[in-house]
Amino acid sequence: MKWSIIIAFVAGIPGAILTFVDPRTLVAWGLGFGRHNDRVLAGVLLLIIAFVSICKFLTLLNTSTAEKPARKNIRKKSSRKK
Amino acid sequence: MKLWKPFVFAVLVTLGMNALDMLFHVATETAVHLNYVAVKFTIVFVSVFLIAWLIGIGRTPGIVSALLGPTAFYIYYRVATPTLDRSLFRIDDAVLYVVVHAIALALVYWLATRVMKKDSGSLSFATLTSLAALPLHWGWIMFVIKWTGGLDGDTTKALTLSAALIALVVLWVLCYFASWVANRWIGASVAGIVFAIASMFLGATAIGGVARVFVLGVPYVLATELKR
Numbered sequence A: 001m002k003w004s005i006i007i008a009f010v011a012g013i014p015g016a017i018l019t020f021v022d023p024r025t026l027v028a029w030g031l032g033f034g035r036h037n038d039r040v041l042a043g044v045l046l047l048i049i050a051f052v053s054i055c056k057f058l059t060l061l062n063t064s065t066a067e068k069p070a071r072k073n074i075r076k077k078s079s080r081k082k
Numbered sequence B: 001m002k003l004w005k006p007f008v009f010a011v012l013v014t015l016g017m018n019a020l021d022m023l024f025h026v027a028t029e030t031a032v033h034l035n036y037v038a039v040k041f042t043i044v045f046v047s048v049f050l051i052a053w054l055i056g057i058g059r060t061p062g063i064v065s066a067l068l069g070p071t072a073f074y075i076y077y078r079v080a081t082p083t084l085d086r087s088l089f090r091i092d093d094a095v096l097y098v099v100v101h102a103i104a105l106a107l108v109y110w111l112a113t114r115v116m117k118k119d120s121g122s123l124s125f126a127t128l129t130s131l132a133a134l135p136l137h138w139g140w141i142m143f144v145i146k147w148t149g150g151l152d153g154d155t156t157k158a159l160t161l162s163a164a165l166i167a168l169v170v171l172w173v174l175c176y177f178a179s180w181v182a183n184r185w186i187g188a189s190v191a192g193i194v195f196a197i198a199s200m201f202l203g204a205t206a207i208g209g210v211a212r213v214f215v216l217g218v219p220y221v222l223a224t225e226l227k228r
Helices: A002-020 A023-028 A036-081 B004-027 B034-054 B059-079 B096-116 B122-147 B161-178 B184-201 B206-227
Strands: none
Touching: A002 A036, A002 B059, A023 A036, A036 B034, A036 B059, B004 B034, B004 B096, B004 B122, B004 B161, B004 B206, B034 B059, B034 B096, B034 B122, B059 B096, B096 B122, B096 B206, B122 B161, B122 B206, B161 B184, B161 B206, B184 B206
16 A cells, blocks of 8 residues: 555656656756657656556555454454354 | 456557547547647556556546546646647647547447446447547558658548548448457458458558558457457
8 A cells, every 4th residue: 555655656746847847947957858748748647657556545545444344343243252 | 457458448448539539529620630649549548557457447447537538638738849730720728628538538438348248249349349440540541641741730631520430330340240250360350351452442552451451450359358
């Protein structure tokens, strides 16, 4: 689960920089690889990866929350038998 | 989920979405530009593939995919430098087109999930395969125009609405009858060869004919992978 958050940050921050920062600023920072449109495409793809990572995190969170009541019921049943 | 099925699913859904989108473009006299088609394909494919692979295939992932891909593409449009003269050509950079793209993606996503079901018939299979083959056919024509020295603006006139619809109907009929063949490789080959012969009869070159075999054959085989 923690990997989803890490990937979201690792992909999301560079993605946002490549997509939304002014191209002249990117060139000044040494990030002027390729053409402007290529950088924007790379940035958008990184943003998509970040978004999907967040969705994965939420899915895993939902799954782990749904499992907890089931485990509680098993413990209650086993304590009644004694 | 394993890698192969989400990959095939994403390819077919993205191609099908592009088909509906291109038809809508020519119907509303909005330019179909090869560069933007390629970028749209890349962005939508990555969105659908990652969600199908990491989250799954279903109603909620479908809704998320339908919203994510077009929104990401809209962001690209807004930020990237135009590659087509917007004073001469109208393109799909308005917010309304996010809705159009989302609806097209949702429709084809739903169609692909129907094909995945064991009891799905030839109707849904032929519809998905023909929709997936159309942008490959269209893209080939645009590529040939550009390869032979045509300008970006010339590629926007590659197919008219009626020509595209006729091509779609021909593809659908070929896929429908080919689906009756038990062996998918034979079905794909026969459909592809018939399409190639028809294209050459209408003026395509020999290389264009060979390309047409793959234009129909590849989506056909991929669609049969979805059913397995």
